[in-house]
Amino acid sequence: QLYLLELLKPLQKEYFENSNRCMKIAEIELYFSDVISWENMKCFQREIKKSPDLFAEMISILYRKEDTESKVRELTEEEQHYIKGIYNLFDKAKFCPAEINGEVEEDQLRKWIERLELLLKKNKQSSLLSSLLGRVFAYSPVGKDKHMPCEAVRKMIEIYADDGLISEYQVSTFNERGMHGFSAGKEELQIAEKFKDNADYLSMKYPRTAEIYYGLYHNYKADAVSERERAENGWS
Numbered sequence: 001q002l003y004l005l006e007l008l009k010p011l012q013k014e015y016f017e018n019s020n021r022c023m024k025i026a027e028i029e030l031y032f033s034d035v036i037s038w039e040n041m042k043c044f045q046r047e048i049k050k051s052p053d054l055f056a057e058m059i060s061i062l063y064r065k066e067d068t069e070s071k072v073r074e075l076t077e078e079e080q081h082y083i084k085g086i087y088n089l090f091d092k093a094k095f096c097p098a099e100i101n102g103e104v105e106e107d108q109l110r111k112w113i114e115r116l117e118l119l120l121k122k123n124k125q126s127s128l129l130s131s132l133l134g135r136v137f138a139y140s141p142v143g144k145d146k147h148m149p150c151e152a153v154r155k156m157i158e159i160y161a162d163d164g165l166i167s168e169y170q171v172s173t174f175n176e177r178g179m180h181g182f183s184a185g186k187e188e189l190q191i192a193e194k195f196k197d198n199a200d201y202l203s204m205k206y207p208r209t210a211e212i213y214y215g216l217y218h219n220y221k222a223d224a225v226s227e228r229e230r231a232e233n234g235w236s
Contacts, residue, residue, distance in 0.1 A: 004032060005040055012042045023047055026054075034085055038092045049099055052112055056119035058090050059132065065124040094139045094176070096153065102141045106152040113156060133160055134168030138176065147201050148213075154206045161208035169212050174219070192220035 008025070015021035026043040029036055038045070048054045061083060075083070097116075098108040113133065120126050137157060140149030149157070157165070177191075199213035 004035065008036075008040070016043065016046065030054075030089070033089045038094060045095060048093065049095055049097055050112075052097065052116035052119060055093075055132075055136075056116060056123065058086055058093075059120070059125060059128060060123045061086050062090060063125055063128060066127060067124055095136060096140045096150075097136055098152070099141060104141065104150050104152040106155060109152045109156060113160070130160060130162045130164040131168040134165035134170075135172050137165070138169045138172035145201075147198050149209070154202065154209045157209045157212070158206055161211075166208070166212050166215065170215050170219070173216060186224075188220050188224035192217050192224060195220060 008029070011025050015025060022043045026041075026047045029041040029044040033041065033044075044054070096104060097112040098104050116132070117126070117129055120129055120132075133156070137149060137153050140153040142148055143150040143154070145151075157169075195213045196217040199210040199217060202213065203210040
């Protein structure tokens with residue numbers, strides 16, 4: 001893995017701004033995605049943030065199409081291995097569309113979403129749009145006002161938000177926390193209050209976005225109570 005990264009780094013640096021060559025390097029990163037971390041897949045990240053084509057291609061492989069007449073066939077061992085690799089890549093692909101150096105341009109984000117919508121429709125997977133948007137929006141950078149998500153993502157949430165988007169955003173945000181220590185509910189309560197402050201700030205101008213963070217607030221507040229009770233009762 002170290003040897004591979006040493007070979008890729010100068011290529012990534014040299015051709016990052018060259019669309020054609022960067023795409024070629026992205027294909028190499030994709031081929032070795034089982035041994036390269038997401039952070040080191042620099043060209044692949046560039047391409048998937050710029051255009052949803054690679055993202056939609058993964059979705060077409062992993063999810064069934066909206067076609068009741070399609071038959072499920074038994075996969076070969078090679079196909080199973082390939083799909084497992086795509087799933088692992090999809091699982092670690094944590095990115096915000098159109099993000100460049102911590103900023104998201106609204107027009108570029110809108111074009112990315114419209115392109116994804118078109119590709120999903122072509123693949124007979126239109127019903128997946130809102131949940132997929134919820135997933136990627138959860139990895140938005142902070143806004144210029146230091147609140148989450150950034151302004152461009154907030155505007156898109158207000159347009160596209162439904163139960164699926166809101167739920168997936170919340171799940172992805174919760175999962176991003178990862179492993180954490182035992183704090184008898186104190187850590188959960190601090191996170192809950194942070195989400196509430198964020199929701200309060202957004203509530204007037206971005207009510208659907210605020211709804212996401214109020215939901216996270218209530219979930220973490222409930223977790224805080226549960227963790228405190230476990231500590232008081234000596235449960236492991």
